[in-house]
Amino acid sequence: MIRVAKLTDYGIALMTRLAQAPAASATARDLAEALGLPLPTVSKLLKLLARQELLLSQRGAKGGYSLARRPEEITLAELVGALEGRVAVTECSAEAGCACELEPTCDVRENWGWINRQVMSALENVTLREMAGSLAGKPGGNA
Numbered sequence: 001m002i003r004v005a006k007l008t009d010y011g012i013a014l015m016t017r018l019a020q021a022p023a024a025s026a027t028a029r030d031l032a033e034a035l036g037l038p039l040p041t042v043s044k045l046l047k048l049l050a051r052q053e054l055l056l057s058q059r060g061a062k063g064g065y066s067l068a069r070r071p072e073e074i075t076l077a078e079l080v081g082a083l084e085g086r087v088a089v090t091e092c093s094a095e096a097g098c099a100c101e102l103e104p105t106c107d108v109r110e111n112w113g114w115i116n117r118q119v120m121s122a123l124e125n126v127t128l129r130e131m132a133g134s135l136a137g138k139p140g141g142n143a
Contacts, residue, residue, distance in 0.1 A: 008083040019071035019132035025064035052082035077123035
């Protein structure tokens with residue numbers, strides 16, 4: 001099964017929450033309470049997203065986290081890449097050499113590469129702004 005990791009899902013949920021009020025900042029505690037997530041998990045994710053330059057961190061009494069760019073400038077591909085690394089639906093979808101023992105005789109490697117590019121394209125075409133709204137009206141979205 002192809003599935004986004006739980007921490008990636010949480011990270012996208014945090015970023016989506018921040019995108020709903022992009023001019024404001026929020027503390028890790030506020031975000032943890034709003035989303036019902038453990039504070040240590042939220043803190044870890046926020047620090048990682050700040051290191052990846054997707055969030056700004058402000059210390060002090062009025063401190064907290066805010067988006068580093070406008071929500072319409074951040075894509076899901078960027079978020080997934082920051083939280084999980086490069087997207088590859090199979091071992092041979094990763095461009096940096098295939099570690100698969102079937103590579104010399106594989107008839108579907110090129111197909112998996114094409115599928116991986118389609119997945120990346122889909123992730124690149126959804127912004128944080130869209131995640132903060134509703135995708136129900138988009139082609140392929142839930143009605």
